[in-house]
Every structure is written in C-alpha cells, then in structure tokens.
Amino acid sequence: MTNAISTDHLSKQFGRNSALEDVSFSVAEGTIYALVGANGAGKTTLIKLLMNILAPTAGRATVLGMDVAELQGEKFNRIGYVSENQEMAEWATVGGMLDYFRPFYPQWDRELEARLVRQFDLPLKRRLKQLSRGMRMKAALVSSLAYRPALLVLDEPLSGLDPFVRDELIEGLREQARETTIVLSSHDLAEIESFATHVGFIEQGRMLFSEEMAGLMGRFRAVTVSGIAAGVHVSEGYPSAWLNAELVDGMLRFAHSDYQGLASEAELRAILPQASEVQFEEMPLRAIFLAIAKASRLRKIAIRDGVAA
Numbered sequence: 001m002t003n004a005i006s007t008d009h010l011s012k013q014f015g016r017n018s019a020l021e022d023v024s025f026s027v028a029e030g031t032i033y034a035l036v037g038a039n040g041a042g043k044t045t046l047i048k049l050l051m052n053i054l055a056p057t058a059g060r061a062t063v064l065g066m067d068v069a070e071l072q073g074e075k076f077n078r079i080g081y082v083s084e085n086q087e088m089a090e091w092a093t094v095g096g097m098l099d100y101f102r103p104f105y106p107q108w109d110r111e112l113e114a115r116l117v118r119q120f121d122l123p124l125k126r127r128l129k130q131l132s133r134g135m136r137m138k139a140a141l142v143s144s145l146a147y148r149p150a151l152l153v154l155d156e157p158l159s160g161l162d163p164f165v166r167d168e169l170i171e172g173l174r175e176q177a178r179e180t181t182i183v184l185s186s187h188d189l190a191e192i193e194s195f196a197t198h199v200g201f202i203e204q205g206r207m208l209f210s211e212e213m214a215g216l217m218g219r220f221r222a223v224t225v226s227g228i229a230a231g232v233h234v235s236e237g238y239p240s241a242w243l244n245a246e247l248v249d250g251m252l253r254f255a256h257s258d259y260q261g262l263a264s265e266a267e268l269r270a271i272l273p274q275a276s277e278v279q280f281e282e283m284p285l286r287a288i289f290l291a292i293a294k295a296s297r298l299r300k301i302a303i304r305d306g307v308a309a
Contacts (some may be wrong), residue, residue, distance in 0.1 A: 004029045004151050004181040010059035012045055019045040025210040032177050034196035035185040042205040043185035047155050080144030084156035088128050094139050095124035105147035113146040134165035154184035193285040220288045221259040225252040227276030243295040255291035
C-alpha cells in the first residue's frame with residue numbers, strides 16, 4: 001500500500017525548546033488517521049511541518065510522494081487543509097467565498113459542492129463573520145472538499161463544537177473517506193474512536209505509537225486479579241506489557257498492552273498462582289491513552305531517579 005504521508009526522524013525546535021523530536025511514522029492512502037495527544041503535545045507543530053508552514057530542524061517528510069519543502073502553489077490542488085483557527089475573509093458571504101476559491105481548482109466539482117452545502121445546511125447569503133464556529137468549520141470543510149483532494153488534513157476540527165455539529169462533520173468525513181486520505185488531530189478521543197481507522201499518539205513532542213485502531217483496541221485489556229496477599233511487591237518480575245500495576249485490598253489491577261487471549265491468561269496464572277479470580281476487560285480509547293501516558297511518565301521518573309542515584 002502506498003503512503004500518503006511519511007516522516008523520517010522529523011524534529012522541530014524553537015530556540016532551546018523542542019516541540020517535536022525524532023518522529024517517524026506513515027499514513028497509508030485511503031485511511032482515516034487520527035493524531036491524538038494533549039494540548040501542547042506537538043500535534044499542530046507536526047501538521048504545520050507536513051503542510052510546509054514550518055521548516056523542520058532535522059529529518060524529512062513526504063506528502064503524496066513530494067518532499068514537503070516542495071509544497072507550494074498548484075501542488076496544493078491535491079491537498080485540503082483546515083485548521084482550528086482558520087483565517088477567513090470575514091466580510092465575504094459563504095457563497096462569495098466558494099465563488100472566490102472555485103477558479104483556483106480545475107477539478108472543482110460543482111455537484112459535490114452543492115450536495116455538501118445542502119448536507120451542512122449552509123446559508124450561502126450570510127457573511128462569514130455572522131456564522132457560529134460550527135458553521136464556519138462547515139464552510140471551511142466544503143471549500144476544502146469540493147475539489148476532491150487526495151489528502152485532507154484537519155487540525156482540531158471538532159474542538160469546541162456542540163455534539164450535533166460534531167456528528168454532522170464526522171458523517172461528512174466518513175463519506176469523503178471513500179476517495180480521500182484523511183489526517184486529523186484531536187484531543188476528543190470519544191469521537192476519534194468512532195470513525196478513525198489508524199491512530200498515532202504524541203506526548204511531549206514524541207510519537208509513542210502509530211498503528212491500526214483495531215489492532216490497538218485488540219491488544220489492550222484492563223486486568224483485575226483477586227486473591228493477592230498484602231505486601232506482595234507489585235512490580236518485581238512482572239512482564240513489561242503489564243502497565244501501571246497497583247495492589248489495593250488484595251486486588252491487583254493493571255493494563256495489559258499485549259493481550260494474546262488464552263496465552264496471556266495462562267502466563268498470568270503462572271506468575272500469580274495464588275490468584276483466585278482473573279478478569280480481562282476491553283478498554284475504551286481514552287483509558288488506553290491514559291494508561292500509556294502514565295506508564296511513559298513513570299518510566300521517565302524511574303530513569304531520572306536511577307541516574308540521580
């Protein structure tokens with residue numbers, strides 16, 4: 001499968017501050033790729049590097065087979081880009097904005113434009129400055145989808161929108177995904193879980209993982225083990241896939257990051273033969289990210305304390 005986006009050890013520094021560090025990942029054509037992480041994690045910086053708004057400090061990236069440094073002018077005819085703080089001509093009407101953009105894109109589809117305007121219930125005669133944030137985002141999305149881009153990049157498109165508008169935008173993106181690779185950043189994990197096919201998690205400028213959503217959801221389980229005696233050291237000898245093990249009132253709880261069905265259950269029984277009951281439960285995306293983030297921070301603390309010692 002061909003990659004729509006590929007990065008190789010991509011980094012960006014602002015003075016002495018590292019905003020993005022050694023990021024390597026790829027986005028296959030035809031996927032909906034969610035770039036997630038807390039505010040300030042580096043998502044917007046990465047997207048701006050991919051769109052050639054910022055230049056990398058180190059590493060390289062390609063978009064639709066082109067080095068990002070080449071992205072300018074007509075080469076954006078195949079790329080749609082919408083940001084959370086999209087600058088728009090406030091004085092223009094929605095219809096006037098679409099009239100202005102149309103001649104720049106030879107492949108502009110008037111029928112698709114009309115369908116999207118109807119689907120999003122956009123008021124063509126109203127000025128952009130009079131629109132709600134949700135309506136402005138819809139207008140920006142129509143102007144980026146109407147020329148059928150091969151790649152659509154969205155920076156926090158769902159942030160601050162009411163649930164009804166979010167659902168409308170997600171439905172529109174689902175329909176467009178049949179012919180367009182979509183990359184979007186978000187910290188709204190509930191919506192991402194419902195329609196993204198792939199996901200990458202950024203924390204403090206580093207990509208902790210990048211993989212297919214189904215694989216991620218399949219390999220994580222919340223584990224509860226009953227019958228563990230008090231005073232047992234909860235980290236000694238445990239597999240590295242057992243994240244954030246905690247023992248409270250005779251119950252051991254942790255997140256298993258490499259669940260293999262019966263094999264994982266047999267491994268647990270061998271390590272903890274005293275266990276009276278074991279439960280493996282599926283985890284929502286939010287719980288998975290919290291477990292990964294907590295484990296990452298605990299590792300950093302352990303490394304720091306080990307160096308200090």
